[in-house]
Amino acid sequence: MATTKIANLLNELSQVNDINSKSLMTIGEVSKNLDMTPRTIRFYEQSGIVTPHRSGRFRLFSYKDICSLRLSKQLRSLGMEVKDIANLVQTASAGGRNVDYNDLLLKTLSTRLEVLGSELSAAEERFTSCQQALTELADNQSAN
Secondary structure (H helix, E strand, O other): OHHHHHHHHHHHHHHOOOOOOOOOEEHHHHHHHHOOOHHHHHHHHHOOOOOOEEEOOEEEEOHHHHHHHHHHHHHHHOOOOHHHHHHHHHHHHHHHHHOOHHHHHHHHHHHHHHHHHHHHHHHHHHHHHHHHHHHHHHHHHHHO
16 A cells, blocks of 8 residues: 555654765765656755755765655655655654654545545536537527
């Protein structure tokens, strides 16, 4: 189940402390391993989700960055906003083991579901209006 995987990723991220990790990856390696474009990875960097080390002009990603990107990918697949993902990642990174990630995820996904419900209602209204306009146009055309 996706939520279990996300909760596990949050938990894993909260326990990672690899600032001095020797196994750093380039953006190309991360891109291949996570099936994510370099542009997307740079976007997540600009959003504060990952903070790769720099070696000259190269970005070097730690295991913690990889965990953050894996989590981000899962949350984006649920339509979660990047700012909300950044908040979750920062909470997990700082929270340690004392945070109930299932509860945190429940609250975040509940909020997202409310937003999606509102968007769906608005889209259904626009769909109905468009359908009515099309029917009226068809009726007017057949009357002429």
